[in-house]
Amino acid sequence: MSPRRARRRDVSPPPLRSGVRPTIETHPDGDWEVRPVAGSSTAKTYRCPGCDQEISPSLAHLVAWRPGDEANRRHWHTPCWRARGRRGVKVQRSRNAPRYG
Ligand SMILES: [Zn+2]
Numbered sequence: 673m674s675p676r677r678a679r680r681r682d683v684s685p686p687p688l689r690s691g692v693r694p695t696i697e698t699h700p701d702g703d704w705e706v707r708p709v710a711g712s713s714t715a716k717t718y719r720c721p722g723c724d725q726e727i728s729p730s731l732a733h734l735v736a737w738r739p740g741d742e743a744n745r746r747h748w749h750t751p752c753w754r755a756r757g758r759r760g761v762k763v764q765r766s767r768n769a770p771r772y773g
Contacts (some may be wrong), residue, residue, distance in 0.1 A: 704736045722752030
């Protein structure tokens with residue numbers, strides 16, 4: 673039996689155990705780093721960009737930001753973030769509100 677090899681093996685990332693480490697998600701508008709936030713660790717109320725509702729401090733949610741731009745991270749309701757990925761990206765670039773119907 674050979675001893676355990678000490679060669680570097682950086683192929684597989686370590687398993688996510690704590691949830692602190694952000695994950696990279698690829699969306700139609702690019703990559704986002706996403707990190708889950710436990711409700712108990714937050715003391716502020718944030719506003720979710722997906723539904724424009726407040727996220728209560730006790731609610732578990734997630735934070736998303738552009739890689740390298742963590743200063744501009746946004747707090748999202750988890751289902752809102754998931755819905756964002758499914759429905760496509762609603763980028764509010766136009767000044768006029770979209771018409772429905
Ligand atoms: Zn929301």
